[in-house]
Amino acid sequence: MDGQASRGGYFNGAFPPDTVTFAGAIALKVATGVDTRDALVSGFVEIGQDMGAYFPEPDMSAAEVEHLVDLIIRDHNAQVTAASPQAIALLDAFHAMTVAGIVYSFAEAGDTQTALEDISDSARELVEHGVAVRGYCFAHAVDTDEMIMNGQLAIGYGIFAEAGSTPDEIGRDVAAILREHGLPVRPHLSSDQRIVVGPIVYELPYQGMELAESGD
Structure with a gap:
């Protein structure tokens, strides 16, 4: 599967994801x-409201941003009508990690x-509910932008540290769970403590809250 084949259908719409424009950045998060x-x-x-510090587009009012978000959501869902098998597999794999004691x-x-802070909070909640927590894994927003x-x-x-597992053990378990769910996992150096999954097509219909009642 080449780079183009691993890109989701949302690239075919009027608002394709990208990392250099305001609309593209919104589309990344919607995807x-x-x-x-x-x-x-x-x-x-x-x-x-302060676009010049981030993107080339002119400043937009709150109402204009809200309208643009709704347009992008509609455009995304016109292109992506069903979840891709690999998106389902990835989300299922993350849930399976919780069962295995990996936050x-x-x-x-x-x-x-910030990801590590979120993980610490989640780990405390799991421990309070009697879950034996051994390790963690994460993909932050920059990682998921790259995935899209x-x-x-x-x-x-x-x-x-207090759980008794080693990083190598957690790395092997994370990679094994991903593979068990049918995802392509690249060999990795344990010293990097980073596992790369891919190529994958990650497509999900956007299921956020109701759009504003506004025309196109």
């Missing part, structure tokens, strides 16, 4: 499918530090 519609609007309004964070953090753009997902992993 990943983690944020609600209201969270997308809230997160991009501040950027839209995960997927696309919700903007960087590694190029069909490659880097997953970091590590341990909780």
